[in-house]
Amino acid sequence: MFKLVCGAGNEDCESVKRLVYIYALAGCKYFDISARKDILETAKTAVGMTGAKDCHYCVSIGIKGDPHITKARIKESVCIKCGNCYRNCPNDAVLSSIMIDEKRCIGCGTCAKKCPTGAITMFEKDVNVKEILPYMVENGVEILELHIMGHDKKDLEYKWNVINECNPKYASICIDREIYGNKEVIERIRNMIAHRKPYTTIVQADGIPMSGSDDSYKTTLQAVAMAEIIQNANLPVHIVLSGGTNAKTAELAKLCGINYWGIAIGSWARKIIKPYITAPDFWEDENKRTKAVEAARALVQSVEG
Ligand code: SF4
């Protein structure tokens, strides 16, 4: 299973529409989107435009502290207008006027790392999960995903309970090793799935979140390593690789004997079609759309064979 990750924080309807449209034409059946009504509608519209059937939607939320629910903010008084953030943002969320377009910001933190003056800080943008998640399930979303990289156990418990109450087809736990060691990762997952039916939970093994900026084995190594740690624990879950995934991930995972259920690709999937989907004449220029579909199809096929 290939899953296109539009970005938990990607709230830009036009960007999501173009991404979903191209990847649906390329054969993708799973779409990971932000937990917003307008984004779900947009994704469904884009799929409808392609005529693709049997498509599935996953919405992502995060616990406090998880980078997937953060956004960047620029403190003007400290900014020297060097343009580093503008040049390095992978999602074109920094405008030429050195302002952040919050809807496009996916919280990757690249701008903050490149800022020479410390003018950029990250802040959390949470959603009302009690309101939005039941709506999502009622409107055909099959997977509710929780990114759990943070220290707030209370928030984790609260949001995981809400997900379970919504009774989605699958609940998904997205975890990496930035904060926890191997033992704690497994312990956390064990606790979370204790009352769930076997194989109704997906564990999204995140290598390095939002790091798929090139197509090397090295970039995807940590996602494969993380998947192996989950696999070795013999838990009754489906394993999906993510975080640094690219066209090499499936090959490396197979070589390493990983019995995965799917591969979720975000940064790399967006990057390879970026020149086409950011073009102002995207909807008018059929040639650009065809080239984008060709690039996307090669990536989908690297996973689906
Ligand atoms: S670099 Fe990342 S965190 Fe900064 S504005 Fe762009 S998407 Fe947001």
Ligand code: SF4
């Ligand atoms: S990198 Fe920092 S100093 Fe440079 S333009 Fe961006 S916010 Fe301003």
